[in-house]
Amino acid sequence: xxxxxxxxxxxxxxxxxxxxxxxxxxxxxxxxxxxxxxxxxxxxxxxxxxxxxxxxxxxxxxxxxxxxxxxxxxxxxxxxxxxxxxxxxxxxxxxxxxxxxxxxxxxxxx
Amino acid sequence: xxxxxxxxxxxxxxxxxxxxxxxxxxxxxxxxxxxxxxxxxxxxxxxxxxxxxxxxxxxxxxxxxxxxxxxxxxxxxxxxxxxxxxxxxxxxxxxxxxxxxxxxxxxxxxxxxxxx
Numbered sequence: 001x002x003x004x005x006x007x008x009x010x011x012x013x014x015x016x017x018x019x020x021x022x023x024x025x026x027x028x029x030x031x032x033x034x035x036x037x038x039x040x041x042x043x044x045x046x047x048x049x050x051x052x053x054x055x056x057x058x059x060x061x062x063x064x065x066x067x068x069x070x071x072x073x074x075x076x077x078x079x080x081x082x083x084x085x086x087x088x089x090x091x092x093x094x095x096x097x098x099x100x101x102x103x104x105x106x107x108x109x110x
Numbered sequence: 111x112x113x114x115x116x117x118x119x120x121x122x123x124x125x126x127x128x129x130x131x132x133x134x135x136x137x138x139x140x141x142x143x144x145x146x147x148x149x150x151x152x153x154x155x156x157x158x159x160x161x162x163x164x165x166x167x168x169x170x171x172x173x174x175x176x177x178x179x180x181x182x183x184x185x186x187x188x189x190x191x192x193x194x195x196x197x198x199x200x201x202x203x204x205x206x207x208x209x210x211x212x213x214x215x216x217x218x219x220x221x222x223x224x225x226x
């Protein structure tokens with residue numbers, strides 16, 4: 001079992017819809033969780049991080065964390081074509097080591 | 111301010127040659143990471159430096175890979191006797207010195223390595 005798992009997609013949603021990206025992790029001791037966005041040919045850039053159970057909202061983005069079920073999700077409201085990218089889930093397993101998932105490709109259709 | 115920089119941006123080499131990849135972290139960032147990303151794949155952790163502590167080398171795939179960080183700043187990743195499976199984008203990231211598990215990693219533009 002991979003330490004951080006994501007559906008590779010592609011996930012296709014129409015413009016204006018809610019995109020839901022999911023991630024599960026295997027290490028129950030994981031402390032913090034990150035969502036990065038990576039455009040094709042570019043480097044990852046942080047969207048947001050979360051470390052407490054529940055929801056964390058930042059603009060059109062909401063991260064959701066459920067430690068008991070070992071999953072973290074990212075919701076993108078009012079999806080735009082410019083949101084089309086690969087979204088990487090990353091999990092800090094303690095100390096400074098961060099494990100990245102393989103990413104989910106998102107397409108937002110205009 | 112300046113972000114993380116990496117050089118070269120592209121490197122094409124022949125199988126069996128050695129290559130050196132360079133990373134300049136953001137000034138003041140004490141943590142530095144190297145990752146490898148193969149086409150369509152996620153990020154594979156290679157090595158991590160934090161200040162003057164011994165590096166975490168647990169992700170290095172073989173003894174052909176090594177890295178050093180001089181003066182707590184610039185880092186060089188060296189791959190000896192390159193193989194075709196080493197072809198990938200090598201990404202460097204740095205993070206602030208707070209030491210928190212929520213520290214954001216800031217990525218450089220990467221070096222695309224192609225081994226012929």
